[in-house]
Amino acid sequence: MRITIVGCGVIGSRLAKAADEMVEVKRIYLIDLNRNLSEKLAGELKKAVTVDTVEDELYHCDLVIEAASQNAAKDILAKSVGRGVDVMVMSVGALVDDDFRNQIFERAKNSGSRIFIPSGALTGTDALRSASMDELTTVELRSTKNPRALANIEYFEKKGIDTSKIAEKTVLYSGPAREAVQIFPRNINVAATVSLLGIGFDRTTVTIILDPEVESNNHDLIISGAFGRAECQTFNVPSPDNPRTSYLASLSAISALKRIIRNEWIGI
Numbered sequence: 015m016r017i018t019i020v021g022c023g024v025i026g027s028r029l030a031k032a033a034d035e036m037v038e039v040k041r042i043y044l045i046d047l048n049r050n051l052s053e054k055l056a057g058e059l060k061k062a063v064t065v066d067t068v069e070d071e072l073y074h075c076d077l078v079i080e081a082a083s084q085n086a087a088k089d090i091l092a093k094s095v096g097r098g099v100d101v102m103v104m105s106v107g108a109l110v111d112d113d114f115r116n117q118i119f120e121r122a123k124n125s126g127s128r129i130f131i132p133s134g135a136l137t138g139t140d141a142l143r144s145a146s147m148d149e150l151t152t153v154e155l156r157s158t159k160n161p162r163a164l165a166n167i168e169y170f171e172k173k174g175i176d177t178s179k180i181a182e183k184t185v186l187y188s189g190p191a192r193e194a195v196q197i198f199p200r201n202i203n204v205a206a207t208v209s210l211l212g213i214g215f216d217r218t219t220v221t222i223i224l225d226p227e228v229e230s231n232n233h234d235l236i237i238s239g240a241f242g243r244a245e246c247q248t249f250n251v252p253s254p255d256n257p258r259t260s261y262l263a264s265l266s267a268i269s270a271l272k273r274i275i276r277n278e279w280i281g282i
């Protein structure tokens with residue numbers, strides 16, 4: 015299998031290193047807006063080369079993996095499904111626009127391209143997927159983060175909120191997932207994943223809580239419906255080089271790649 019990884023930051027570089035050790039992966043194409051990053055990473059790996067654009071290698075590639083940004087995800091989804099190439103998306107908020115998403119899914123169906131969305135930094139997606147086969151009444155995501163994970167967010171700056179100065183546990187946002195994934199495009203991708211799996215972007219509710227006492231990125235997923243009720247808690251270790259990104263998100267991308275390559279679907 016030949017894969018292209020777009021984005022050589024925290025997730026992309028961990029995934030590339032893991033893929034480099036997978037016997038089934040024969041070639042890894044790396045792309046980053048910051049070419050120094052992709053070249054440095056390629057230099058550390060056995061099977062990787064850098065390329066400038068997805069188009070350069072799409073004809074030779076079996077799977078394109080986005081680990082960059084919502085804009086990159088939109089671009090890559092459109093290009094990959096247009097050519098019938100499989101695609102894995104980490105910046106799931108890119109799928110919030112209903113027209114864009116429906117168009118992409120429809121084109122993927124016609125071209126035979128598969129779209130993979132890993133569970134990311136969250137537990138409980140397995141239960142949500144099963145529960146969604148009957149009526150769901152509530153899907154709620156409560157995320158509690160350290161101020162470091164909520165730094166440099168335009169929404170807070172516009173509201174005059176300096177997250178580094180908040181000394182006690184505070185609810186900073188509460189609203190529908192559709193709004194949350196647009197306001198916090200780099201912080202709450204799991205809200206998009208949950209929305210796609212469950213009751214959609216408008217009925218899924220998101221609460222973002224800042225807590226200076228916590229060191230982990232915590233997600234509580236609360237689901238209720240015909241199946242009963244589930245409360246799934248995740249206490250994520252943040253990545254040292256990017257506190258917004260939980261280590262589990264990188265692991266979930268690696269695990270998804272393994273499942274795709276080996277065609278093993280345990281616990282689906």
Ligand SMILES: NC(=O)c1ccc[n+]([C@@H]2O[C@H](COP(=O)([O-])OP(=O)(O)OC[C@H]3O[C@@H](n4cnc5c(N)ncnc54)[C@H](O)[C@@H]3O)[C@@H](O)[C@H]2O)c1
Nearest residue numbers: 021023024025046047081082083086105134135200259263
């Ligand atoms: N699904 C999840 O649970 C989950 C969890 C964490 C992060 N994410 C998302 O995954 C993405 C990657 O996260 P990360 O922590 O690795 O980020 P990161 O900031 O460490 O790395 C992103 C890299 O992508 C590059 N990049 C950005 N736009 C690009 C483009 N258009 N083309 C090529 N390269 C581009 C940047 O230069 C950077 O090196 C982010 O959008 C993040 O929000 C998803």
